[in-house]
Every structure is written in C-alpha cells, then in structure tokens.
Amino acid sequence: MTTMTSRMSEAQIQPARDASRWILTAVLMALLVILPFVAPGYWIYFAGLLGINIIAAQGLNIMMGYTGLLSLGHAAFVGVGAYTVALLQTHFDLPFWIALPLAGVAAAVIGVGFGLPSLRIRGLYLVIATLAAQFILQFTFVNWQWLTNGDVGLPVRPAALFGFAFNNETRIYYLILAVMILLMIFANNVIRSRAGRAFVAIRERDLTAQVLGVEIVRYKLLAFALGSFYAGIAGGLLAYFNQYVNPEQFGLLLSVFFLSAVIVGGMGTILGAILGSIFMTLLPEVLRELSLLAGATLGYDLGPILTPLREAIFGVLIVGFLLLEPRGLAQLWRRVSSAISRSRT
Amino acid sequence: MSPVQLFLEYSIVGIASGGIYALIALGIIVIYKSSRTFNFAMGEMMMLSAYFFYAAAVTFALGPVLGVIVALICSIVIALVIERVAIRPMLGRPFISVVMVTFGVGSIIRGVVGMVWGPSDLQIPAILSRSPVMLGDIFVPGKTARGFAIAVVIVVALIAYLRYSRAGVALRATAASAITAYSMGINVRNVIAFAWVIAAVTGCISGILMANINSLTPHLGLVALNVLAVVILGGMGSISGVLVAGFIIGWLEAITGLFLPTGFREITPYILALIILLVRPNGLFGSKEVERI
Amino acid sequence: MGGNNGLGRTSAPVPQYACMAGVTMLQVDDIHLSFGGVNALSGVSVHAEKGKITSVIGPNGAGKTSLFNVISGFYTPQSGKVVLDGQEISRLKPHSRAYRGMSRTFQNIALFHGMTVLDNIKLGAHTNLKSGIISAGLRLPSARREEVELDKTIQRDIVGLLELDHVKHKHVEDLAYGLQKRVELARALVMRPKILLLDEPVAGMNREEKREMSRFILGVKKDWNSTVLLIEHDMAMVMGISDHVVVLSFGKPIASGTPDEVRSDPAVIKAYLGTADEPVQNAA
Numbered sequence: 001m002t003t004m005t006s007r008m009s010e011a012q013i014q015p016a017r018d019a020s021r022w023i024l025t026a027v028l029m030a031l032l033v034i035l036p037f038v039a040p041g042y043w044i045y046f047a048g049l050l051g052i053n054i055i056a057a058q059g060l061n062i063m064m065g066y067t068g069l070l071s072l073g074h075a076a077f078v079g080v081g082a083y084t085v086a087l088l089q090t091h092f093d094l095p096f097w098i099a100l101p102l103a104g105v106a107a108a109v110i111g112v113g114f115g116l117p118s119l120r121i122r123g124l125y126l127v128i129a130t131l132a133a134q135f136i137l138q139f140t141f142v143n144w145q146w147l148t149n150g151d152v153g154l155p156v157r158p159a160a161l162f163g164f165a166f167n168n169e170t171r172i173y174y175l176i177l178a179v180m181i182l183l184m185i186f187a188n189n190v191i192r193s194r195a196g197r198a199f200v201a202i203r204e205r206d207l208t209a210q211v212l213g214v215e216i217v218r219y220k221l222l223a224f225a226l227g228s229f230y231a232g233i234a235g236g237l238l239a240y241f242n243q244y245v246n247p248e249q250f251g252l253l254l255s256v257f258f259l260s261a262v263i264v265g266g267m268g269t270i271l272g273a274i275l276g277s278i279f280m281t282l283l284p285e286v287l288r289e290l291s292l293l294a295g296a297t298l299g300y301d302l303g304p305i306l307t308p309l310r311e312a313i314f315g316v317l318i319v320g321f322l323l324l325e326p327r328g329l330a331q332l333w334r335r336v337s338s339a340i341s342r343s344r345t
Numbered sequence: 346m347s348p349v350q351l352f353l354e355y356s357i358v359g360i361a362s363g364g365i366y367a368l369i370a371l372g373i374i375v376i377y378k379s380s381r382t383f384n385f386a387m388g389e390m391m392m393l394s395a396y397f398f399y400a401a402a403v404t405f406a407l408g409p410v411l412g413v414i415v416a417l418i419c420s421i422v423i424a425l426v427i428e429r430v431a432i433r434p435m436l437g438r439p440f441i442s443v444v445m446v447t448f449g450v451g452s453i454i455r456g457v458v459g460m461v462w463g464p465s466d467l468q469i470p471a472i473l474s475r476s477p478v479m480l481g482d483i484f485v486p487g488k489t490a491r492g493f494a495i496a497v498v499i500v501v502a503l504i505a506y507l508r509y510s511r512a513g514v515a516l517r518a519t520a521a522s523a524i525t526a527y528s529m530g531i532n533v534r535n536v537i538a539f540a541w542v543i544a545a546v547t548g549c550i551s552g553i554l555m556a557n558i559n560s561l562t563p564h565l566g567l568v569a570l571n572v573l574a575v576v577i578l579g580g581m582g583s584i585s586g587v588l589v590a591g592f593i594i595g596w597l598e599a600i601t602g603l604f605l606p607t608g609f610r611e612i613t614p615y616i617l618a619l620i621i622l623l624v625r626p627n628g629l630f631g632s633k634e635v636e637r638i
Numbered sequence: 639m640g641g642n643n644g645l646g647r648t649s650a651p652v653p654q655y656a657c658m659a660g661v662t663m664l665q666v667d668d669i670h671l672s673f674g675g676v677n678a679l680s681g682v683s684v685h686a687e688k689g690k691i692t693s694v695i696g697p698n699g700a701g702k703t704s705l706f707n708v709i710s711g712f713y714t715p716q717s718g719k720v721v722l723d724g725q726e727i728s729r730l731k732p733h734s735r736a737y738r739g740m741s742r743t744f745q746n747i748a749l750f751h752g753m754t755v756l757d758n759i760k761l762g763a764h765t766n767l768k769s770g771i772i773s774a775g776l777r778l779p780s781a782r783r784e785e786v787e788l789d790k791t792i793q794r795d796i797v798g799l800l801e802l803d804h805v806k807h808k809h810v811e812d813l814a815y816g817l818q819k820r821v822e823l824a825r826a827l828v829m830r831p832k833i834l835l836l837d838e839p840v841a842g843m844n845r846e847e848k849r850e851m852s853r854f855i856l857g858v859k860k861d862w863n864s865t866v867l868l869i870e871h872d873m874a875m876v877m878g879i880s881d882h883v884v885v886l887s888f889g890k891p892i893a894s895g896t897p898d899e900v901r902s903d904p905a906v907i908k909a910y911l912g913t914a915d916e917p918v919q920n921a922a
Contacts, residue, residue: 312457
C-alpha cells in the first residue's frame with residue numbers, strides 16, 4: 001500500500017515541480033538578458049566578473065567538490081588561461097573563438113602536467129603538487145620577462161567576432177553570460193553521466209569504485225583536466241574583460257577565494273559553486289561599501305585594512321562552513337525552498 | 346675565493362639557516378603524529394608569534410627577554426584556541442577537510458595580522474649579535490650562526506623531552522595507535538592539545554629567529570609552506586627524517602642562491618617536491634600501505 | 639509484497655546455462671598469501687561452478703576476507719592463480735577484473751553516500767557503458783540513448799527483482815541497514831557478472847532480514863542462473879542456500895563438499911569447537 005501511495009503522489013508532484021523549475025529558469029534567463037538595459041553600468045561590470053568567477057569556481061568544484069581532489073593552485077591555472085589568450089593574440093593575432101578554447105586546453109595540459117605524478121597515488125601529494133603549481137607558475141609569470149613582460153604584464157585587445165568587438169561592459173557581459181551558461185550545462189550533464197558518477201565514487205570510496213570497474217587514475221585525471229580547463233576558460237575571459245594580464249591577479253589569495261567559494265556554496269553541487277561565487281564576489285563589494293559608510297559616518301578610514309580584512313573573512317568562511325555547514329549555501333537553499341513548497345501545500 | 350670554498354661556504358650558511366626549518370618541521374610532525382593532521386597554518390602561527398614578540402618588546406617596551414616569554418605564552422594560548430575551536434570538532438572528518446580548515450585558519454591569522462600591524466616591514470629589537478662567526482676561513486653571518494645554535498638547542502631539548510617525559514610517551518603511544526592509546530587510559534584529546542602546544546613553542550622560537558634574521562612582515566610564515574611540502578614528501582614517518590628535511594631545504598636554498606637569481610629561492614623547495622614526486626611517487630621514505638577493506 | 643518480486647518477468651535476455659552444470663566459472667588455485675611473514679592463506683583452492691552457490695566458511699581470522707581480496711585483486715598473493723571463465727586474471731588490477739565480469743559486495747556496506755539508490759545501482763553498470771565526458775557533457779544522442787537504456791534495464795531487471803521500487807530515488811544513507819545491503823547486491827548485479835562475490839551478505843541482520851536476503855540470493859541464482867561465491871559467518875544461512883561449501887581454518891582449507899558432507903566432517907566440528915551442532919539445528 002505504502003508503495004502505491006508514494007508512487008502516486010510522486011507522479012503527481014513531478015510534472016508540477018518540473019513546470020515550476022522551467023518557469024523559474026525562463027524568468028532567470030530573461031532577467032539576465034535584460035539586465036544591461038535596466039541596471040547601471042557598474043552592475044554590468046560586476047555581473048561580468050561574477051560570471052568569470054562562477055566558471056572558475058565550477059571548475060574547482062568538479063575537482064574538489066565532486067572528485068575530492070583538493071587544489072590550492074586554481075588561481076595559477078586561471079592565470080595560464082589569461083596568459084594564453086594574451087600571448088596568442090600578441091604573437092599570432094588569433095581571434096577569441098580560437099584563443100579562448102586554447103586557453104582552456106593550455107590550462108588543462110599544464111594542470112595535468114603538475115597533477116599527473118601525484119594523481120596516481122592517494123593522500124596529500126596532490127595538495128603539495130598544486131601548491132607547487134601555484135608558486136612555480138606565478139614565479140614564471142613574473143620572471144619569464146621576454147614572454148610575459150614580468151610585473152608589468154601584457155595588454156589584451158577586446159574579443160571580436162566577425163568584426164563585432166566586445167569592447168564595453170555590456171558586450172563582454174553577454175559573451176561571458178553565453179560561455180558561462182554553456183559551461184554550466186556541460187558540467188551538469190557530465191555530473192549526471194557515467195563519468196560524474198565515477199567522480200563521486202572516487203571521492204567517497206575509491207577502493208569500491210575500482211571493484212565496479214572505475215579506473216581511478218583515468219577519472220582523477222579527467223576531473224583534474226576538466227576543472228583546469230574551466231579555470232583556463234575563466235582566465236581567458238578575464239584577460240578580455242580586463243584587457244590586460246599581470247601576475248599580481250593570480251596569487252595565492254585568489255586560490256583561497258575560489259576555495260572559499262566552493263566551500264561556502266556547498267561542495268559537490270552545481271548550484272553550490274554558483275551560489276558560493278555570488279556570495280564571495282559580492283562580499284568584497286559589501287565590505288567596500290561598508291568601509292565607505294564607516295568613513296563617512298565614523299570618520300574612520302577602513303581603506304588600508306580592506307585587503308587583510310578580506311583575507312581574514314575568507315578564512316572565517318572556510319573554517320565556519322566546514323565546521324558548521326559542510327554542505328554549504330546549497331543546503332540552506334534546499335531547506336528554504338522545501339520549507340516554502342511545504343507551506344504552499 | 347675558489348669555487349670549492351665558495352660552495353662550502355654557501356653550504357654551511359645554508360645548513361645553518363636550515364636549523365630554523367628543522368624547528369618548524371618539528372612543530373609540523375608533532376601535530377601530525379598526534380592526530381594525522383597536516384597543519385597548513387604553521388607558518389602563520391610562526392608569523393603571529395613574531396608579532397606578539399614585537400608588541401611585547403617594542404609596543405609595550407617590555408624588552409627582549411620578557412618579550413620572548415610573553416610571545417611564548419600568547420602563542421600557546423592561540424594554539425590551544427585553534428585546536429579547541431577549529432581542529433577538535435573536525436577529528437574523524439576526511440583529512441582533506443581538516444587540511445582546508447588549517448588553511449582557513451592561516452588565512453584568518455594573515456588577515457588579522459595585516460589589519461592590526463599593516464603590510465609593511467617592522468624592525469624588531471635585535472636579540473642576535475651581528476658579529477660574524479669564523480669557521481676556519483669560512484665566514485658565517487652572526488645572526489644565522491646564532492639562530493642555528495638556538496634552534497638546535499631547542500630541537501634537542503624538545504626531542505629529549507618527548508623521549509623521556511610522560512607526555513612524550515603518551516604522544517608516541519597515540520602516534521602508534523590512537524585507539525590502543527585510548528584503551529590504555531591515555532587521554533588522546535590532551536595529547537593532541539599538548540602537540541599543539543609543542544608546535545606553538547617551535548613556531549614561536551622559529552618566528553622570532555626568522556624575524557631577527559630577515560625582517561618582520563605578514564609574509565614571514567610562507568616559508569613554513571615550503572617546509573611542509575618537503576616534509577610531507579620526505580615522509581611523515583620519523584622525527585629525525587623531518588629534521589633532515591629541514592636542513593636540506595636550508596642548504597638547497599643557499600645553493601640555489603649561488604647558481605641562480607635570488608627569486609628562485611622561493612620555488613626551489615617546490616621544484617624539489619615535484620622531482621621527488623616524479624622519482625618516488627610514494628614520498629622519499631614512503632611505503633605502499635596495506636589496507637583493510 | 640511477495641507478489642511483485644519480478645521473478646515472472648519474461649523480456650530480460652537471461653543467459654541459459656542451466657544445462658551446462660559442472661562447468662567451473664571461477665577457479666582459485668593454491669593461493670599462498672602472507673603479510674610480513676604472517677601467513678594469511680596457505681594453499682587455498684576454491685572452485686565455483688557455473689550457476690551454483692559456493693560458500694566459504696570458517697571462524698574469525700580464517701582468511702575469508704583475505705581470500706576475497708585476492709580474488710578481487712587488492713592483494714597480490716605470493717603464489718597461486720585466479721582463473722575466471724577460462725582466462726587467468728591473477729595479474730589484473732581490480733577494475734580490469736570488473737571488466738572481465740567480476741563483481742562483489744562488501745562486509746561493511748560500501749555504498750556511495752550522497753547519491754541516490756538509483757545512482758548507486760547505475761555505478762554498478764560502469765563497465766557496460768561507453769560514454770565519455772565529451773559525449774555526456776554535450777548530451778550527444780549516443781550518450782543520451784545509453785542512459786535511457788540503462789534506466790530501462792535497471793527498472794526492468796533489478797528494481798523489481800530486489801523490490802527496490804519504493805526507495806530508488808532516496809539517498810542511500812536514509813535507508814535501513816537491510817535495505818542498504820540489498821542496494822549493494824543490486825549494484826553488484828546490474829553488470830550481469832559472470833561471478834558474484836558476496837562478502838557476508840547477512841552480517842548484522844535480524845532474522846527477518848536474513849530470510850529476505852537468502853530469498854533474494856536464491857532468486858538471483860534461479861532467475862539469472864548466476865554463479866555466486868559467498869563468505870559468511872551465519873551457518874544456518876550458508877547451509878540453507880549453498881550447493882557447495884569450503885571450510886577454512888587459520889588460512890588452510892580443512893574440508894569441502896555439499897552442506898551435508900561438511901556438516902558431519904569431524905575436522906569441521908573440531909575447528910568450530912563444538913559449535914558445529916548449532917548449524918545442524920538451525921538448518922533443520
């Protein structure tokens with residue numbers, strides 16, 4: 001009897017839930033598309049930056065959240081993508097639709113280069129290898145003068161497609177939005193496939209995964225390459241977005257930023273990486289506004305301590321969420337939305 | 346000066362600065378032994394201690410001796426707070442999560458120190474004499490030589506303490522098997538807290554020495570990440586092993602300085618780490634574990 | 639509940655081996671395994687016949703789990719060989735053995751938490767699928783078809799047979815112990831293994847759950863003509879469902895035969911220090 005009733009109610013709920021999800025998605029899409037017509041320019045700039053952060057964080061989420069491969073060097077792989085775009089444009093004048101995928105590929109190749117020796121074994125070795133990647137790559141950006149132009153960095157011209165240049169906030173926003181949506185759908189599809197199940201299996205119980213026929217090293221490599229690819233694409237977009245690259249952008253602090261975004265959002269959910277990125281991208285802005293407010297009302301200038309304050313807050317968020325809500329904002333979101341749907345019925 | 350002599354001089358200076366790294370490594374391994382936790386906040390604990398010393402000795406004008414004592418006490422308190430608030434609740438969780446927590450703790454300390462003391466270099470009162478020490482014809486900078494001496498004394502004292510004290514025995518029992526230790530009546534939680542205290546002491550001394558030899562900035566602790574990298578690859582098995590790893594890092598940094606531009610010093614340990622990973626995937630002394638399924 | 643256990647299903651392509659009884663599916667020959675001088679297995683041989691249930695029993699520490707880990711490829715024995723369906727697999731890694739048609743369950747349930755029952759079961763079909771990340775990420779028709787086929791197969795062959803329909807969308811950690819064990823069995827079955835290794839399938843279960851599990855194992859054997867090798871503590875269960883029993887003691891085989899032969903074997907009674915009476919009563 002119980003089986004019957006639960007099946008029936010499930011059958012009734014399913015279409016309704018699907019419909020409301022479709023409506024929600026459509027509304028969200030419409031909002032994202034009309035945003036530049038209604039919001040001030042600064043918001044558009046900001047939304048573009050957010051889109052880039054979401055792509056990079058989703059990459060880290062695939063590695064860390066789904067497959068359990070902790071990377072402390074994600075920012076450096078973003079940097080590889082950014083420099084790839086800058087160099088391909090400077091030296092070969094490649095258009096963005098070739099340079100951008102190559103940025104992803106370059107980051108994936110270099111990422112796998114660093115990760116390969118340690119992906120064969122379990123334990124902390126990958127963490128060390130990614131930390132090594134962070135420091136060695138950043139060192140390379142600074143010191144390989146003739147290639148990277150050192151601390152000064154390289155200029156980047158706006159991306160262009162058939163003569164149409166993405167040369168202002170609104171235009172680059174649409175480009176980033178399109179790439180982001182494609183990559184989110186791609187990630188979501190992968191996660192719900194054979195490969196995605198293998199990723200989670202490795203994270204949860206790698207020995208059992210082997211018994212089921214999952215080639216651990218192969219799938220770890222795939223996850224690591226895919227995550228680094230996302231980082232590279234984010235970096236390439238960032239280069240077009242800022243129209244310059246320099247080494248300072250890709251320091252350890254940015255790696256900590258992505259780490260916090262994934263943890264705060266909720267490891268191992270697509271939605272989590274998105275929510276976490278929104279939260280973490282908004283946070284410095286909120287802090288900046290607060291400091292302006294504090295400066296105006298209290299006559300106290302918070303400006304100089306903003307960077308360390310940000311660093312401290314990143315840390316508090318990492319520790320706090322891991323201790324108190326390891327499943328992150330995505331879990332809070334689920335709780336809230338299920339409470340709403342329950343109160344409606 | 347002949348190339349051989351130059352090499353020798355750099356080697357000796359390098360090994361001498363490795364004394365401090367050995368001290369840091371000791372702090373890392375003691376925590377690892379107690380609870381299989383990799384402390385990515387070791388460098389920040391070290392850096393914070395140096396700032397405590399600065400605050401006590403300069404800001405409150407207590408002088409160097411009281412300054413060291415106050416810094417030690419504050420460092421121990423902070424270590425105990427970290428252990429109690431952030432580490433203890435994470436015991437039993439995947440080690441990756443614990444690593445991330447210590448990493449987050451490090452980020453908090455860096456941020457707080459940056460807010461309180463700012464990003465610029467601070468001058469701390471010299472507790473080490475500058476007058477150089479001559480070993481035959483070889484010239485060793487005074488601070489490095491004396492820093493080495495102090496580090497070695499502390500390392501030897503702590504190792505003796507760990508070997509012969511009750512607390513040390515409890516630590517070793519816990520390292521061998523936490524469950525057995527627990528069933529024998531050892532309070533494993535206290536052992537872990539004790540390990541954090543030892544790490545606080547080594548961090549504090551190495552931080553103050555480091556700030557004396559170089560200068561005091563919020564980046565002082567980054568070097569501990571290098572030590573951690575090499576120590577992990579050297580194998581977390583034995584205390585003597587990680588001490589050797591510390592000296593090797595010091596030597597390697599000095600030798601890199603001899604052949605390559607100074608910037609390379611920062612990444613030498615990581616290049617070494619990658620080479621070890623390529624040649625010996627299980628770490629230098631690592632062995633393939635047999636696990637129960 | 640008993641009515642819809644799917645035994646009457648007709649559409650599944652069930653291989654008919656029934657007439658080929660007597661053929662050895664898994665052959666484990668003269669295994670010697672030691673850890674740092676301690677012998678875990680000395681000269682153990684087990685043959686699992688096609689379409690039959692073969693059981694390995696023995697007191698704690700007899701080497702049963704070590705034997706399974708040798709068969710799965712986690713431990714490399716010092717000598718001896720493992721042959722599956724006529725092909726030697728002694729040197730293969732665990733995942734390659736899965737591709738050759740070996741699957742197993744674990745003594746301590748080894749399901750993937752944070753996944754639904756259905757996704758856990760789908761993982762069991764990993765070796766039967768082909769799609770890679772690009773075809774899956776782009777949702778190419780081939781990848782989509784494969785996933786739809788898999789859903790259908792699981793629904794038709796597994797969910798009904800093991801009575802999992804009411805829980806298939808639940809997260810595994812929300813299930814009762816006995817159900818979790820059943821999900822693990824489902825995961826091991828979905829690849830249609832040539833040999834199914836069951837590591838203490840009824841450990842920690844109550845009587846009701848044990849009886850259910852025995853029924854499912856017999857159902858699998860009858861319906862699919864599966865070859866099963868199981869290790870188990872519970873004598874009543876082993877004696878009730880096995881066709882052939884091998885007894886280990888301190889890493890050595892001390893007896894083998896039908897349940898009845900083993901039950902009356904003096905060596906077995908001795909190894910169990912008198913407790914051999916118990917299964918006789920239980921099985922009756």
